[in-house]
Amino acid sequence: MEFRYLGNSGLKISAITYGNWLTHGSQVENEVATQCVRAALDAGISSFDTADVYANTAAETVLGEALAGERRESLEIFTKVYWPTGPGGKNDTGLSRKHIMESINGSLKRLQTDYVDLYQAHRFDVETPLEETMQAFADVVRQGKALYIGVSEWTADQIRQGAALAKELGFQLISSQPQYSMLWRVIEGEVVPTSEELGISQIVWSPMAQGVLSGKYLPGQPPPAGSRATDEKGGANNIKRFMRDDVLSAVQDLRPIAEDAGLTMPQLAVAWTLQNPNVAAALVGASRPEQVHDNVKAAGVRLEPELMARIDAALAGVVVDDPGITAQQTPATRVV
Template sequence: MKYRKLGNSGLKVSELGLGSWLTYGTATEAETAQACIHKAYELGINFFDTANAYNNGEAEKVMGGALRAYTRSSYVLATKLFFPMGSGPNDRGLSRKHIMEQCEASLKRLGTDYIDLYQCHRFDSDTPVEETLRALDDLTAQGKVLYTGISEWSAEQITDASRISKELNLRPLISNQPIYNMFERYIEQGVVQASEQAGMGQVVFSPLAQGVLTGKYKPGQAAPAGSRAANEKTNGVINSYLREDVLQVTQKLEQLAGTVDATLSQLALAWVLRQPNISSAIIGSSRPAQIVENIKAVDLVLTDELLAQVENILAEVKDFAPAR
């Protein structure tokens, strides 16, 4: 495994991280999830990402339970807050009240004394950014959180938050967690630049486009049994990728990957990691074998010629705008 600094901080995270959005606590049984976490750790992954809203806290419990087998200082544990955790008017968002209460709740579910990276899962237009940033800074001062970040904020919101932090002499945000893969590339248009100027690194999710960039889904064929697209609990997002033009392009990309003795998933992950501002690509896994395959991407070198071939193939997909 290889490691990169997270933004301008001194924190180093593995180039591949393990996430738990659509698997742990939902479609994947706890025993299998734990096996995936243990395999990831064994192979050098030190960055583990979850969120309080993933299956209403169950994903945090599974991940925290599995990681308790290891020395706490040996891994970076990240979680998030924003989405509703109850029916009350203050059970959501980024108010000071919700941040303080949900940090305590996440600590209990994770079974730990501190969270390495605490992230704002989305931007909260109902709460002043200053209030959110002060609350995060207080949690850091208390030692309950070591670093803070955001997820899916716009370039303008990132720039504004950085300015406010500097004006108030608050500890800076160090990361942004956006979606990023060969088909969804919006962060290239401003977000990466704003993040670099703010000293933030990207920890991207869905680098394999919900599994489409593994090549398992074929044009004109039904989704394989047991796959994410075949599961009613997890197919809501992936369905937007299951277009004929997208699937035809994945076939061409898979053939291209074969010319460098790589799988499509390894090519897709290495393509994401070509960006220097990306600190880690967060993969999901329902089987330990998937992690074993994906981890080889960190050693795959992509030449300028190969990258140009990738761009030529991707140009065949027009107007891709899935629901997020």
């Protein structure tokens, strides 16, 4: 396993970080989820990412149980706050001081730990003063309930504003968690340059574009039974933007490139994201333990410039890279 510093901090995390969105507490039975976590630990993964909203808090519970008994100091546990949880009441959402303080306590209880290594604002809250949000995060850090603070799907301007307030309050933002893959490159134009300037790293989610970059979805053919594209619990909705024949055809053109690199298609996809020097880690999930062992082989892989150019040529015309799309990830109103 390769380990990288997270932002301008002394914290090292595993370049392959295990994430349990859309799996634990939802698509995967708890016993299998635990087996996947054990496989991640066996493969050298030490960093685990979750969120209170995943399966309406159940994902945190499953992860906490799976990691119980491990040496806490050897792990880096990340979670997030913003989206509605519980019954979805008026204060069960957003980044108000009330919701942040109540959410961190709930997350710690479910994760069976006294602190998380990284606490992340899952989206930007347009209805709460940013000063209130950042003061609450500062207090969470001073109380020892989180060691570091990060954000997820914030625009470059939002990151800049948050980082300035954090500095005034005596802590720093060290991470951003955006979607990033060969097909989805919207962070490259603005978020990455701003983050590099401010000492912030990316922890990227969906490096395999919801599984499309695995190559298992073929143009003109129905998706395989049991795949994410057939999951009505949420997976099918999240993957649909990539389920076009032009995209699927271009992805098939990556197959000989992966073979020349001695990698599987999933390994190539994950390794590609890790070539970006601003990326500290790629989040990978799993519904089977063997998927973890396959994906972890992407750590430490160097893709030569010629191969990177071949990837760009294969995907020309289907890459999404408009930096303005990041702003669309900010909910216009607080979600309830």
